[in-house]
Amino acid sequence: MTEIWGQFKSFDGKKFEALDAEFTREVSSLLGGKDLTACFQCSKCSAGCPVSDKVNIQVHELMRMLLFGIKEVLETDMVWLCTTCYTCQERCPQGIDITDIIFGLKNMAFKKDISPPGYIAARKSLYDQGRLYEPTEWEREDLELGDVPELNVEDTRKMLDKTGLMKLKEGD
Amino acid sequence: MVQSYEVFLGCAIPNRFNNYESSMRAVAKELDIKLIDFDGASCCGTVVLKSIDENSWLALSGRNIALAENRGHDILTPCNGCFGSLKDTDHVLHDDETYRKKINAALKGLGLEYTGKAKIRHLVEVLYELKDEIEAKILKPLNGLRIAFHPGCHLIRPSNVAGFDDPELPRKVDELLELTGAKCVPWGLKLSCCGSPLLITSEDIATNVLRDKMISARDASANCLVTNCPACHTQFDVQLIGMKDENGESLELPALFVTQILGLAMGIDQEPLGLELNRISLDPIADILGI
Numbered sequence: 001m002t003e004i005w006g007q008f009k010s011f012d013g014k015k016f017e018a019l020d021a022e023f024t025r026e027v028s029s030l031l032g033g034k035d036l037t038a039c040f041q042c043s044k045c046s047a048g049c050p051v052s053d054k055v056n057i058q059v060h061e062l063m064r065m066l067l068f069g070i071k072e073v074l075e076t077d078m079v080w081l082c083t084t085c086y087t088c089q090e091r092c093p094q095g096i097d098i099t100d101i102i103f104g105l106k107n108m109a110f111k112k113d114i115s116p117p118g119y120i121a122a123r124k125s126l127y128d129q130g131r132l133y134e135p136t137e138w139e140r141e142d143l144e145l146g147d148v149p150e151l152n153v154e155d156t157r158k159m160l161d162k163t164g165l166m167k168l169k170e171g172d
Numbered sequence: 173m174v175q176s177y178e179v180f181l182g183c184a185i186p187n188r189f190n191n192y193e194s195s196m197r198a199v200a201k202e203l204d205i206k207l208i209d210f211d212g213a214s215c216c217g218t219v220v221l222k223s224i225d226e227n228s229w230l231a232l233s234g235r236n237i238a239l240a241e242n243r244g245h246d247i248l249t250p251c252n253g254c255f256g257s258l259k260d261t262d263h264v265l266h267d268d269e270t271y272r273k274k275i276n277a278a279l280k281g282l283g284l285e286y287t288g289k290a291k292i293r294h295l296v297e298v299l300y301e302l303k304d305e306i307e308a309k310i311l312k313p314l315n316g317l318r319i320a321f322h323p324g325c326h327l328i329r330p331s332n333v334a335g336f337d338d339p340e341l342p343r344k345v346d347e348l349l350e351l352t353g354a355k356c357v358p359w360g361l362k363l364s365c366c367g368s369p370l371l372i373t374s375e376d377i378a379t380n381v382l383r384d385k386m387i388s389a390r391d392a393s394a395n396c397l398v399t400n401c402p403a404c405h406t407q408f409d410v411q412l413i414g415m416k417d418e419n420g421e422s423l424e425l426p427a428l429f430v431t432q433i434l435g436l437a438m439g440i441d442q443e444p445l446g447l448e449l450n451r452i453s454l455d456p457i458a459d460i461l462g463i
Contacts, residue, residue: 031271051370051381083365083367083370086329090331103223116372118372126215139190159281162281
């Protein structure tokens with residue numbers, strides 16, 4: 001199966017038409033993005049990253065793409081293979097909220113339909129049930145645990161309608 | 173003094189690790205921590221919803237915080253994912269007025285408001301503060317247990333949000349576990365992610381991350397692995413089943429929750445500790461555990 005994410009695999013032979021300052025500004029305005037341009041490419045982020053040896057494009061490269069306004073960054077595997085462990089963010093000598101920036105990139109990629117299919121299913125269960133998984137009743141009975149408190153899904157749906165969770169794409 | 177909290181279970185614990193909830197309740201009872209049911213809790217949103225849409229994540233997570241806050245309670249959660257998500261939301265809503273206004277506008281329709289009064293605490297934070305009480309209650313020492321303790325990412329990072337332990341050299345939960353006579357071994361990849369957030373994206377890569385970690389635990393001669401997070405535990409007690417190294421040697425290691433270890437050492441009845449629900453066999457350490 002061809003994945004719809006992570007299709008940007010190498011810089012070799014790539015030509016970038018324009019360095020889009022607007023894109024850099026857009027990412028800088030995301031949660032955690034404000035210090036984005038302070039990156040001086042020390043690569044400490046990649047040195048501590050648990051998937052550095054498993055991705056085509058590493059974190060410090062992703063950061064440079066952002067600074068250069070290269071939108072293809074949304075197609076790199078680093079975006080969705082970030083485990084969200086926050087090691088890069090914790091260690092960044094420039095205090096850049098790197099992991100939070102990658103969350104913002106995931107948001108941008110999702111809107112463009114670039115995401116692993118599991119996230120589409122997860123969005124649906126969060127909207128429909130307000131939860132990702134249901135309780136396993138027999139285990140709870142065996143351990144004499146009470147019922148998990150009920151959730152009024154209407155409430156969470158009302159709120160998620162307001163934030164537009166099911167209508168994130170342009171044209172949705 | 174009796175402490176009381178609304179207990180935020182999240183989705184993963186009631187789904188597949190009811191033994192964590194049950195052992196937490198048993199230990200909490202022994203230590204006079206009052207756990208109040210969290211009425212109306214939804215999913216915390218976790219890194220999954222934060223990845224999809226940050227506004228929806230802040231709203232869903234902010235609603236949970238506001239529920240407890242409006243009832244005048246603090247929140248306790250045994251899950252790193254929930255802890256990270258709730259703390260992170262609290263951090264954003266507390267510091268950023270624009271987001272706070274936006275989310276409160278969404279909460280208003282439900283008659284709720286976030287103001288930031290509720291404290292959000294991880295179970296192990298509260299247990300750590302009760303270290304002396306726990307030490308006094310150790311009845312059955314677990315000498316010979318060599319624990320590879322896995323703190324999990326969102327318990328300690330980002331440290332300006334989690335605010336619990338040293339992000340590069342966390343020792344608080346290790347200290348707790350060592351009250352039982354067990355030894356927490358130093359291991360190279362202790363701080364490294366377990367890989368569980370990648371299960372939704374690529375099970376192969378999640379498995380490779382886990383394999384690296386297990387080789388590190390084995391190299392440190394650990395005879396069990398201990399966690400305080402159901403997402404991490406999914407890796408160690410579910411995904412690990414049948415995993416082998418490149419020479420075909422099994423990498424399985426008994427995996428337990430912090431509260432199961434403390435409960436055993438405190439001499440709590442075994443039934444609520446739910447050890448029969450641990451999927452990887454505990455036989456190699458059964459004698460040490462006294463089961």
